[in-house]
Amino acid sequence: MIYMDNAATTWPKPPEVIRAVTGCMENYGANPGRSGHKMAVQAGQILLYTREMLCQLFHVPDPFRIIFTYNCTDSLNLAIKGSVLPGDHVITTSMEHNAAARPLKELEKHGLELTIVQAGPDGSLDPDDIKKAIKANTRLIVTTHASNVTGTILPIEDIGKIARSHGIPYLIDAAQTAGVLPIDLSELPVDLMAFPGHKGLLGPQGTGGLYIHPEIKLRAVREGGTGSQSESVFQPDILPDKYESGTMNTPGIAGLGAGVRQLLKEGQSKILSHENRLGKLFLEALSHIKKIKIYGPSDISKRTGIISVNIENKDSSEVANLLDERYNIAVRGGLHCAPLAHNTIGTFRQGTVRFSYGVFNRLDEVKSCIRALEEISRD
Amino acid sequence: MIYMDNAATTWPKPPEVIRAVTGCMENYGANPGRSGHKMAVQAGQILLYTREMLCQLFHVPDPFRIIFTYNCTDSLNLAIKGSVLPGDHVITTSMEHNAAARPLKELEKHGLELTIVQAGPDGSLDPDDIKKAIKANTRLIVTTHASNVTGTILPIEDIGKIARSHGIPYLIDAAQTAGVLPIDLSELPVDLMAFPGHKGLLGPQGTGGLYIHPEIKLRAVREGGTGSQSESVFQPDILPDKYESGTMNTPGIAGLGAGVRQLLKEGQSKILSHENRLGKLFLEALSHIKKIKIYGPSDISKRTGIISVNIENKDSSEVANLLDERYNIAVRGGLHCAPLAHNTIGTFRQGTVRFSYGVFNRLDEVKSCIRALEEISRD
Numbered sequence: 001m002i003y004m005d006n007a008a009t010t011w012p013k014p015p016e017v018i019r020a021v022t023g024c025m026e027n028y029g030a031n032p033g034r035s036g037h038k039m040a041v042q043a044g045q046i047l048l049y050t051r052e053m054l055c056q057l058f059h060v061p062d063p064f065r066i067i068f069t070y071n072c073t074d075s076l077n078l079a080i081k082g083s084v085l086p087g088d089h090v091i092t093t094s095m096e097h098n099a100a101a102r103p104l105k106e107l108e109k110h111g112l113e114l115t116i117v118q119a120g121p122d123g124s125l126d127p128d129d130i131k132k133a134i135k136a137n138t139r140l141i142v143t144t145h146a147s148n149v150t151g152t153i154l155p156i157e158d159i160g161k162i163a164r165s166h167g168i169p170y171l172i173d174a175a176q177t178a179g180v181l182p183i184d185l186s187e188l189p190v191d192l193m194a195f196p197g198h199k200g201l202l203g204p205q206g207t208g209g210l211y212i213h214p215e216i217k218l219r220a221v222r223e224g225g226t227g228s229q230s231e232s233v234f235q236p237d238i239l240p241d242k243y244e245s246g247t248m249n250t251p252g253i254a255g256l257g258a259g260v261r262q263l264l265k266e267g268q269s270k271i272l273s274h275e276n277r278l279g280k281l282f283l284e285a286l287s288h289i290k291k292i293k294i295y296g297p298s299d300i301s302k303r304t305g306i307i308s309v310n311i312e313n314k315d316s317s318e319v320a321n322l323l324d325e326r327y328n329i330a331v332r333g334g335l336h337c338a339p340l341a342h343n344t345i346g347t348f349r350q351g352t353v354r355f356s357y358g359v360f361n362r363l364d365e366v367k368s369c370i371r372a373l374e375e376i377s378r379d
Numbered sequence: 380m381i382y383m384d385n386a387a388t389t390w391p392k393p394p395e396v397i398r399a400v401t402g403c404m405e406n407y408g409a410n411p412g413r414s415g416h417k418m419a420v421q422a423g424q425i426l427l428y429t430r431e432m433l434c435q436l437f438h439v440p441d442p443f444r445i446i447f448t449y450n451c452t453d454s455l456n457l458a459i460k461g462s463v464l465p466g467d468h469v470i471t472t473s474m475e476h477n478a479a480a481r482p483l484k485e486l487e488k489h490g491l492e493l494t495i496v497q498a499g500p501d502g503s504l505d506p507d508d509i510k511k512a513i514k515a516n517t518r519l520i521v522t523t524h525a526s527n528v529t530g531t532i533l534p535i536e537d538i539g540k541i542a543r544s545h546g547i548p549y550l551i552d553a554a555q556t557a558g559v560l561p562i563d564l565s566e567l568p569v570d571l572m573a574f575p576g577h578k579g580l581l582g583p584q585g586t587g588g589l590y591i592h593p594e595i596k597l598r599a600v601r602e603g604g605t606g607s608q609s610e611s612v613f614q615p616d617i618l619p620d621k622y623e624s625g626t627m628n629t630p631g632i633a634g635l636g637a638g639v640r641q642l643l644k645e646g647q648s649k650i651l652s653h654e655n656r657l658g659k660l661f662l663e664a665l666s667h668i669k670k671i672k673i674y675g676p677s678d679i680s681k682r683t684g685i686i687s688v689n690i691e692n693k694d695s696s697e698v699a700n701l702l703d704e705r706y707n708i709a710v711r712g713g714l715h716c717a718p719l720a721h722n723t724i725g726t727f728r729q730g731t732v733r734f735s736y737g738v739f740n741r742l743d744e745v746k747s748c749i750r751a752l753e754e755i756s757r758d
Contacts, residue, residue: 001418008410009626011418018404021630025397025583030709031387034716036699037709039380039390070449070585073603073625099625101612102602198626204404206449206585206628221600223481224452225716231727233480233718246452246478247388247577249585249628251400320415330409330416337413337604339612348610 002329002365007148007176007306007336007356009198009205013259020258021204024251031247033227043250050257051240057179057201057260057268058193059186060211064239067210068248072175073099075194075210078243079171080104080142082218083192086111088139091130094344095119095147095154098337100173104142113137119344122297123152131162141170145177149341149352150296151306153181160189169216175199176304179263180272191216202263202359203256206249218243271359275305278357278366282307285370291377295345295352308352311377316351319376323353327372331355381708381744386527386555386685386715386735388577388584392638399637400583403630410626412606422629429636430619436558436580436639436647437572438565439590446589446622447632451554452478454573454589457622458550459483459521461597462571465490467518470509473723474498474526474533477716479552483521492516498723501676502531510541520549524556528720528731529675530685532560539568548595554578555683558642559651570595581642581738582635585628597622650738654684657736657745661686664749670756674724674731687731690756695730698755702732706751710734 003011024046032043051063060066069075080103084090092104094116108114115133119125130141141163146153156172163170171192174183178193179200185193190213197207212218220235224245229236236242263271279300286292286309295308311319320333334351335342342348355369382390403425411422430442439445448454459482463469471483473495487493494512498504509520520542525532535551542549550571553562557572558579564572569592576586591597599614603624608615615621642650658679665671665688674687690698699712713730714721721727734748 003409003418005409005414005416005419008413008419009408011408013404013408018401021404022397022401025392025400029388029390029392029584030382030384031584034387035384035709035711036696037384037703037711039382039709040384040387070453070628071625074449074601077601077603077624097604098609098612099603102604102614102624105612106599106602106614196626204628204630205408205410205626206631208625220485222453222456223485224456224478225476225481227716230477230714230716231718233477233484235481235485245456245481246450246587247575247584249449249583249631251583252585252628252631317415324416330414330418332414332416335609337606337609339610 002368004329004331004355004357004361004369006199006358007354008332010200010202010358012360013204014202014262016258016262017202017204017255021251021255024254029251032250046250046254046257047248050253050260053257053260053264054209056264058211059184065212065214067212067240067243068253069208069210070206070249071208072173072194072196075208076100076173077103078221079192079194079210079218080140081221083140083169084112087137089113089115089135089137090140090142091115091117091133091138092142093117093119093125093144094340095123095125095152096144096338096340097148097173097175099175100142100144101340116340121345123147123150123341123345124297125154127155127158127162130159134166134168138168141168144173146304147341148176148306149336149338149354150308150345151303152296153302153304156190157188164189176306180304182268185211197252197256201256202259204252207252207256274359275357276300278361278363279303279305279307281363282355282366282370286373289374289377292373295347305357307355310347310350310352311373313350316353319353322376323372327368329369329372381747383708383710383734383736383740383748385578385737386733387711389579389581389737391739392583393581393641395637395641396581396583396634400630400634403633408630411629425629425633425636426627429632429639432636432639432643433588435643437590438563443618444591444593446591446619447627448587448589449585449628450587451552451573451575454587455479455552456482457600458571458573458589458597459519460600462519462548463491466516468492468494468514468516469519469521470494470496470512470517471521472496472498472504472523473719474502474504474531475523475717475719476527476552476554478554479521479523480719495719500724502526502529502720502724503676504533506534506537506541509538513545513547517547520547523552525683526720527555527685528715528717528733529687529724530682531675532681532683535569536567543568555685559683561647564590576631576635580635581638583631586631586635653738654736655679657740657742658682658684658686660742661734661745661749665752668753668756671752674726684736686734689726689729689731690752692729695732698732701755702751706747708748708751
């Protein structure tokens with residue numbers, strides 16, 4: 001199997017990640033922050049360790065500004081619903097995944113005012129269009145960091161500067177970029193960052209997080225036991241407890257810590273240049289196959305490890321099935337949970353065949369994908 | 380280490396559970412329901428398998444009425460917030476964990492009307508008191524199935540009958556009972572059941588679920604990508620997708636399936652009678668130690684595997700620490716995230732020393748606990 005579905009979840013996971021999950025379950029699988037015994041303390045320590053690994057990667061000084069969630073969707077729901085109220089105005093883009101678009105559209109039914117700024121046909125966004133959309137009641141700007149359909153990287157630094165100059169919190173969806181692109185939260189004008197644990201960070205599914213800037217106040221959206229302030233029937237106001245009700249996914253978080261440690265050990269820039277090498281070869285070769293249409297920017301530095309294509313008018317899911325059945329290549333066809341983005345790039349009916357490569361893909365695998373596409377396009 | 384903290388999370392996990400988690404991560408760790416390739420299909424199959432295992436255990440005919448969540452707190456938040464609106468009245472009890480109490484108290488700030496029915500000093504509840512609390516605007520009754528402080532089993536069948544006869548949905552918190560007591564949802568008048576995956580069901584942390592009766596309509600509380608109806612920016616209305624946004628904890632759910640399979644294989648009644656044997660010995664022996672106060676009912680059939688005690692006026696956390704440090708016994712002291720229950724049994728200041736045993740505890744471990752308590756109470 002050639003796994004080219006890393007934008008959905010990365011695979012394989014490093015053996016260190018699997019060992020960390022197993023080790024937690026076998027050796028100290030107690031409930032962190034609940035009891036005071038040795039195993040519970042050790043379980044608590046692994047949560048802190050993973051927070052610290054994430055802080056190192058994202059340049060966050062205070063580990064308690066990293067909140068654990070269960071996936072990037074959970075993080076986005078918390079960040080959005082904890083920030084805005086009916087009557088507020090939110091700006092987002094036409095490149096969003098449904099993880100951001102669906103909570104926003106749901107809130108719109110209940111009195112939220114929503115502006116969806118249109119991106120260009122390659123997924124690129126002009127920060128000025130965000131600026132023009134700002135109103136007196138704008139309370140949040142939400143954009144993806146990079147599209148899960150085209151891989152297009154959005155100008156988050158410019159958007160963040162605009163947000164800061166207007167005093168509007170800025171939330172980025174780092175589903176495709178956390179662990180993939182360098183993200184320095186000590187420099188970037190970003191107030192909230194939602195990220196999955198199981199994609200570029202190489203951790204297990206069932207993990208995710210939200211970075212919350214020290215000046216941001218968020219309401220909790222899930223109350224419950226936190227192991228802290230047990231005497232109160234009200235949610236504690238301290239971080240991270242305020243947002244971390246209920247038993248954490250401790251084994252998953254142990255795995256996430258090991259994933260981030262591997263990233264830091266390998267070096268993010270080394271991984272990125274490997275992925276860019278694959279991407280460059282892939283894009284270059286595909287540009288010579290006549291029947292293939294490539295979406296997104298042609299400059300590899302403007303995209304993450306996603307290459308979405310179509311073969312003339314062939315249904316994207318059919319092509320994806322062919323790749324799976326005939327070539328043992330795992331890709332995703334269809335709309336990738338991002339209908340707005342497909343409207344933007346003109347593929348709402350056809351979808352796209354999405355190849356998404358990662359740190360563990362090799363050059364010969366990319367070559368096999370190219371050969372397969374050549375053959376199918378000759379059919 | 381003698382692990383007596385199974386009410387927080389069960390430990391050890393069966394090797395089958397750990398193998399299932401590892402096997403998923405190693406062999407088919409794709410994103411279920413997203414892509415159509417073989418690995419994604421296999422990941423989707425394990426979700427269905429676990430749903431079917433849970434259906435077998437709880438006697439639920441339709442696997443799609445079992446929703447996966449991330450812990451019991453997540454399930455309770457969904458069940459409560461998806462059910463009621465400001466102006467509605469909710470009845471709950473003074474034995475609830477903060478996982479139910481905190482979301483309810485939060486909603487009360489925003490216009491929910493809340494009645495907390497008082498339980499007796501042993502945690503027992505008179506169903507008639509629930510009946511008396513019903514008003515014209517009562518929209519939900521929420522009770523724990525068994526207290527996490529005293530182990531007291533609540534009369535859910537009687538409460539459910541009252542709820543049904545008034546047409547009010549009934550939500551139970553099965554945090555302490557799922558996998559421990561027989562629960563037949565084809566017979567019980569229960570409309571919503573929140574349960575953790577990592578306690579009596581022997582699965583990994585980061586898993587949980589919610590059973591939703593076919594006649595219950597719930598709003599979603601977390602929107603996002605579901606892999607279904609990708610063309611729509613609105614949350615799908617189909618089950619289970621409506622409530623399962625974002626990437627699932629597939630390895631955790633694989634482990635949960637293996638945990639439930641082990642339960643079914645061993646036989647729940649066999650496990651229960653083992654646990655009751657431990658409990659009976661424990662209770663009987665403790666009743667002869669003069670300085671020890673035992674909380675909850677003296678009849679073992681009226682409680683789950685929890686024995687909460689105090690030694691005269693000794694601080695419960697101090698006793699818990701002593702047990703850990705001097706005897707290598709892992710218990711929990713303090714309030715166990717259930718302040719209402721401690722008010723009810725009169726231990727709000729002192730807390731309790733909670734021993735919670737499970738399927739893997741042995742008689743000699745219980746005897747060691749008894750000896751340790753004897754020694755400490757002689758100090």
